Amino acid sequence: MDTDLFLKPSLSDSVRGILDQPDLLPDMVEALGSPLNVVLPHQITDNVERYREVLTSHHLCGEVFFAHKANRSSALVRQLAAGDTGVDVASLGELRHVLEAGCAGRRIMATGPKDTDFLWLAARVGAVVNADSVQELAELAALVASHRLPRVRVMARLSAFDSAGVRVLSRPSRFGVHGREVGLVLDLLDKHRDELDLLGFAYHLDTNALTEKALALEGCLLAMREASARGFSPSAIDIGGGFGVNYLADREEWDRYTTELGRAVLGVRPAMTWQNHGYGLRAEAGTLRGALGVYPAYRPVAGPAYLDALLTLDAPTLGRSMATLLLESLYDLHVEPGRAMLDQCGLTAARVVEVRTTHAGDVLVRLAANSRDISTEDHAVLMDPVLLPPGSGEDDPVGVYLSGNLCLEDDLITRRKVTLPRLPAPGDLVVFVNTAGYFMDFAADHALMQPIAAKAAVYRAGGTWKWCLDEQYWPVKGDR
Amino acid sequence: MRYDSILDTIGDTPLVRVAPEVHGLRNIDLYAKLEMLNPFGSVKDRPAWNMAKEGLAGAIERGDSIVELSSGNTAKALAVIAAMHGLPFKSVTNRMKVPEIKDLLLLLGAQIEELPGQTECLDPTDTEDPLTRMYRMLSEEGSGYLHTDQYFNPRNLEAHRISTAQEVIKDLDGRGPDIFIACVGTAGSSTGVATVLREHNPQVAVVGLVAQKSDFIPGIRNIDEVNEVGLFDPSNYDTIEAVSAQEAIDGMLTLNRRCGMLGGPTGGAAYFGAVRHLKAIDETLTERRTAVFIVCDRVESYMSYVRQRRPDLLKQPPRPNSVGTLTDAEVAAAASVDVAQARQWIAETAPLVVDLRGAFAYAALHIENSVNIVDELFDELLHGGLPIGASRPVLLVCPVGEKSARYAALLTRMGHQDARSLRGGVVAWRDAGAPLVRD
Structure with a gap:
């Protein structure tokens, strides 16, 4: 069996620094229990800065909004409020959370499915309402009129666009209107000029393909032109997020791993996954069918670099680069990264409870955590955890399956064999890094009355690492 | 040669020797099967x-x-x-x-x-x-x-079994080559030709070339993608080797420049992979051997591919009167005016206001009575000489005042007497509350 099929995670200096403290994480888990979520609020400030730098390098104005749904940490949102960064909220709960963190209403963007309460509070505090449909705009206008609310800034979300020449297909979306329906949106807005103020158009496509996004951005530009021609003065385009994260340190490891995975599914090498699970691949008559349904964990162009690549792309029909068109048209550009804003902003630690070898010879390492606490597998992000203490360096690497604390067959934290530098022992910690974006507590629950992870914030103060409960963190803490 | 249909001209492509001084092999005769000479331009x-x-x-x-x-x-x-x-x-x-x-x-x-x-x-x-x-x-x-289902259709292989392979054998005096090197795409040409060659001569060595995983070479699959091809069977190849995009372009350049074979990057990859493989065995040979590779298609379709990966190969010397030739000092010395000065100048002197932004943005909002000459077009005009009378005052406008400063510097160098740039561009103009119109 190969024990060198590593998928070593990419680690920031801060995360490496925390892992290198021999007692920090073990003491925290001792105090707060396993599993434990840890967030790094200072990192998110640095990440916002990287996005601002991309906008500045193209001379563009605009706002960076953090897509709140990726993590419910208070520390992270408070840290953003301190830096005057906006937040994109998708529920009444998130909106209240952000307001409580000190974020001004004007810096909030309300997106997603909205009920009347959510719309009322968003309108009340002066948030931008990013609307999914003409009906939603009509409801909002009626609400503003009947409750004597101030005029609300709105954006209309577009989700399907016509392409010339090559037909660019996109997955159908539940949210937003077709580019051809811009006229209907404007008709509605025209009727409610006292209640609604058109800030601009938005899109958010669930794809990593730049060509689809370029088509959507151009669609927004054309909608802006249509609106201007009808006497509106829209000023901003919101392109959502979906810029991606690079999780892995090494391209070669990723290339090698995925090649071997295909070979394992074909049966020409030993299985690398539980029951030879194929992550979407299957073998038919010696040929691989299906598609590898995993996140591209090694991504050379991700996050701010992805945004830069999109802005550098030429518009499909207008010809000039996206950045040039936005700049020349004097439009602001709003971005809403979620996962990509949380790169290196958190980790999840779990204690090893039991190590045993099955009859078939597989090593099972059971953790005091389950696959809902650590949902990297659910999101198909293949990345090795870090074992603490690290070991002497003279040990032999070992391939193990990580299983959870639920009395359910499918509670595997990894359905693939992960390669650890040594065999773990009960009491060791297994640390999953880069879990802040969606993998931390997005779907955690009290199934089987197992505990939900506590969440703590770690920060630098007085030249050392300090920690407190997430709820206790305010931006006055630490050295910044 | 007379034919009733262009379809009848498919096949019967020439087999041309690559000169030994080009590939440097001492004991091997290397032949290129010029599939690019098919009527629609490729082996396909x-x-x-x-x-x-x-x-x-x-x-x-x-x-x-x-x-x-x-x-x-x-x-x-x-x-x-x-x-x-x-x-x-x-x-x-x-x-x-x-x-x-x-x-x-x-x-x-x-x-x-x-x-x-x-x-x-x-x-x-x-x-x-x-x-x-x-x-x-x-x-x-x-x-x-x-x-047509090219990745699974046996008629894909068959096309090469009944024609390509037979032609190669016939052209090599009925013996066929000792070594056959082919890129693996649908695996149609490599497998189709290889099986016939092997039936003819069981000793033939077959080398399959795939693209390196992170690279893209047109028409070649990478080591993972070949597993998704129904026609691909690893046992048809004695070895499978990877070629990078850069190596494919290097091979293509040799074919294009030294051999006069205007093949594209796929043929380049085949040539590069062939020579690399053959170099290793050439030293050990005591008798002459023959090797064949396929030049799949022509180079003309791949100019953007080359431009993206090897822009140096297409680099033109800077054209005269282009902003690329300006020094930082010339740009810094360009005359510029802020929004207030510009408004006063417009009111008093009525300079020609040239807006260098794209038509999309200009149509939405612009400075009243300005002329829209988009920068790309202005570039073209300047290559030919001054497009504006040297004594006609001109105010250049762009989004933030960067491009306009460069063009003001260039006009000045070309002998214009009063070209100024709007400092801060249209953005500053708008921020100062100066009027913008839509016609």
Whole structure:
């Protein structure tokens, strides 16, 4: 069996620094229990800065909004409020959370499915309402009129666009209107000029393909032109997020791993996954069918670099680069990264409870955590955890399956064999890094009355690492 | 040579020796099979015609479309064949990676559909491969189609078994080569030719070339992708070796410049892979050997491919009167005015106001009475000389005042007496509350 099929995670200096403290994480888990979520609020400030730098390098104005749904940490949102960064909220709960963190209403963007309460509070505090449909705009206008609310800034979300020449297909979306329906949106807005103020158009496509996004951005530009021609003065385009994260340190490891995975599914090498699970691949008559349904964990162009690549792309029909068109048209550009804003902003630690070898010879390492606490597998992000203490360096690497604390067959934290530098022992910690974006507590629950992870914030103060409960963190803490 | 149809000219391509001083092999004669000389320009003409002709009569009767998963030469050949027979042709592809081929397909009347990219918030249950998606789309449309199915259709291999392989054997005096080197795409040409050569001479060595995993070489699959090809069987190859895009371009340059064979990067990869493989065994040989590789298609379609990966190869010297020739000092010395000064100057002197932004932005909002000459066009005009009288005052406007400063400097160098740049550009103009109009 190969024990060198590593998928070593990419680690920031801060995360490496925390892992290198021999007692920090073990003491925290001792105090707060396993599993434990840890967030790094200072990192998110640095990440916002990287996005601002991309906008500045193209001379563009605009706002960076953090897509709140990726993590419910208070520390992270408070840290953003301190830096005057906006937040994109998708529920009444998130909106209240952000307001409580000190974020001004004007810096909030309300997106997603909205009920009347959510719309009322968003309108009340002066948030931008990013609307999914003409009906939603009509409801909002009626609400503003009947409750004597101030005029609300709105954006209309577009989700399907016509392409010339090559037909660019996109997955159908539940949210937003077709580019051809811009006229209907404007008709509605025209009727409610006292209640609604058109800030601009938005899109958010669930794809990593730049060509689809370029088509959507151009669609927004054309909608802006249509609106201007009808006497509106829209000023901003919101392109959502979906810029991606690079999780892995090494391209070669990723290339090698995925090649071997295909070979394992074909049966020409030993299985690398539980029951030879194929992550979407299957073998038919010696040929691989299906598609590898995993996140591209090694991504050379991700996050701010992805945004830069999109802005550098030429518009499909207008010809000039996206950045040039936005700049020349004097439009602001709003971005809403979620996962990509949380790169290196958190980790999840779990204690090893039991190590045993099955009859078939597989090593099972059971953790005091389950696959809902650590949902990297659910999101198909293949990345090795870090074992603490690290070991002497003279040990032999070992391939193990990580299983959870639920009395359910499918509670595997990894359905693939992960390669650890040594065999773990009960009491060791297994640390999953880069879990802040969606993998931390997005779907955690009290199934089987197992505990939900506590969440703590770690920060630098007085030249050392300090920690407190997430709820206790305010931006006055630490050295910044 | 007289033919009744262009389709009759498919095949019978020449086998041309690569001069020993080019490849440097002492004991091996290396031959290129010039498949680029097929009528539609590539090795794919053979399987395209062989796959399409089978169901063609029925398809014509019913008015079916020809469909294929291809973004390259197979699509090109099928588009021609479909058009010649009055049938629509639809190509479904993950991404059109070669823009020249995309334009050519549109010119030929093909419909191209690009499948969506991978989702960002992953749904692990969504494991449809492009082929399944294509079938679903086609059945939704409810119309008939002839799917040539190049990755699984045995008629793809057969085209090479009955023609390409026989031609190679005949041209080598009935003996066939000792070593055959081929790039693996659909595996049609490599497998089709290799099996016949092996039947003829069991000693023949077959080298399959694949692309390095992170690289893209047109027409060649990488080491993982070959496993998705129904026609691919690893036992058909004695070895499989990887070639990088840079190596493919290096090989292509040698073919183009030294051999006069205007093959594209796929042929370049085959040449590079062939020489690399043969160099290693050349030293050990005591008797002469013969090797054959395939030049798949022509170089002309790959200018953007080369430009992207090796811009140095296409670099032109800077043209006269271009902003690229300005020094930082010249740009810094360019005359500029802030918004207040500009408004006063416009009121008193009425300079020509040239807005260098694109037409889309200009049409939305601009400074009253300005002239829109988009920067790309202004560039062209300047190559020929001063497009504005040297004594006519001119105010140049761009978004933030960067480009306009460069053009003001260039006009000044070219002898213009009063060219100024609007400092801070239209953005500053708007921020100062100065009027912008829409005509």
